[in-house]
Amino acid sequence: MRIAILANPRSGRGKALALAEQLGALLTARGHAVHQHRTGPDLDLAVLVGVAGMHADEQPGRAGRADRLVIVGGDGTVHHAAQAVAESGVPLYHLATGTENLFARSFAMPRDPARAADRLERDHPPFEISLGSANGVPFTLMCSVGVDASVIHRVEALRERPGRRGGHLAYVGPGLAEGLRPRPARIHITADGEPVTPPEGFTGTAVVSNLPAYALRMDPAHDADPTDDRLDLALLPGSTSAGAAWGFLRCKLRSKAIRRVRAARFEIRSADPAAMNPVQIDGERPRAKLDTEAGGTGLPLTLGDEGEGSLIRLEMWERRLRVHAPGLA
Numbered sequence: 001m002r003i004a005i006l007a008n009p010r011s012g013r014g015k016a017l018a019l020a021e022q023l024g025a026l027l028t029a030r031g032h033a034v035h036q037h038r039t040g041p042d043l044d045l046a047v048l049v050g051v052a053g054m055h056a057d058e059q060p061g062r063a064g065r066a067d068r069l070v071i072v073g074g075d076g077t078v079h080h081a082a083q084a085v086a087e088s089g090v091p092l093y094h095l096a097t098g099t100e101n102l103f104a105r106s107f108a109m110p111r112d113p114a115r116a117a118d119r120l121e122r123d124h125p126p127f128e129i130s131l132g133s134a135n136g137v138p139f140t141l142m143c144s145v146g147v148d149a150s151v152i153h154r155v156e157a158l159r160e161r162p163g164r165r166g167g168h169l170a171y172v173g174p175g176l177a178e179g180l181r182p183r184p185a186r187i188h189i190t191a192d193g194e195p196v197t198p199p200e201g202f203t204g205t206a207v208v209s210n211l212p213a214y215a216l217r218m219d220p221a222h223d224a225d226p227t228d229d230r231l232d233l234a235l236l237p238g239s240t241s242a243g244a245a246w247g248f249l250r251c252k253l254r255s256k257a258i259r260r261v262r263a264a265r266f267e268i269r270s271a272d273p274a275a276m277n278p279v280q281i282d283g284e285r286p287r288a289k290l291d292t293e294a295g296g297t298g299l300p301l302t303l304g305d306e307g308e309g310s311l312i313r314l315e316m317w318e319r320r321l322r323v324h325a326p327g328l329a
Helices: 009-027 045-052 073-086 102-106 113-121 147-159 168-180 241-252
Strands: 002-006 033-038 068-073 090-096 127-129 130-135 136-140 142-145 185-191 201-208 231-237 260-264 266-270 279-282 312-316 321-323
Touching: 002 009, 009 068, 009 090, 009 113, 033 045, 045 127, 045 260, 068 073, 068 113, 073 090, 073 102, 073 113, 073 136, 073 321, 090 102, 090 321, 130 142, 142 312, 147 168, 147 201, 147 279, 168 241, 185 231, 201 241, 231 241, 231 312
Parallel strands: 002 033, 002 068, 068 090
Antiparallel strands: 127 321, 130 136, 130 312, 142 201, 142 279, 185 201, 185 266, 201 231, 231 260, 266 312
């Protein structure tokens, strides 16, 4: 079997590279053709396709398309590679080294190299799942506007400082700061062209999900189905920190009182020029990268009142992602 491995050297404070080496050694010892490559947020499609094609010039006599593609990193690594992986058509396995590892959890992918090697060797038809698209930027998990996005903005601002640690502890300070000065969204939302928020707008957090998994197993869209070509919206009202906390607690309790809407297309606009309306995608602050081929306008860091940053259009991405997940069989 031909297996390509892409590892994010920054993920898990270097743990990703060590796990990738262990996995590669195990698979090579079992007689598989393995090609390893380092990746990051600027992964180029040509690089991915080259790795998935096993670099015929580097492995004479063993050329050919990869049978599996392993991404070693966190959910952010999967997010940045999603478009390229979908374009390659090679089934994806996520060997997770991030904080929440929601993609791996959704598909029952163990992070132990030996168990991962066993799963990779199992012959199983790949799952074909939809990807969401936010202004032309594909996502696997979710895109949201409101308090959770604000916390992520605060976390990433701290991570830019030297010596800052990752993991769940990185969220403690930003979470407390958000509790003291919450930044809820004030927005209008339509689903398949029909309004789902009142004329005066909605205040709180809006989460649009493709997969059901969410941080700390709160899972606002716990019944989202990535194969149904629909996205799932959960509205968590709250203008104060207590209100926001109660909204996410209700998610944890699987409350039926939460307003949920399933649709093929959502549009989100600002309802208040003074509101910050922070945005997150797959657990990261948007990079506002233009995607001219898809006709995207780029995803704004915050949802403004006018111009290109005044609208988030969420719909299905044009290609499906193939996932190697025999653990779900």
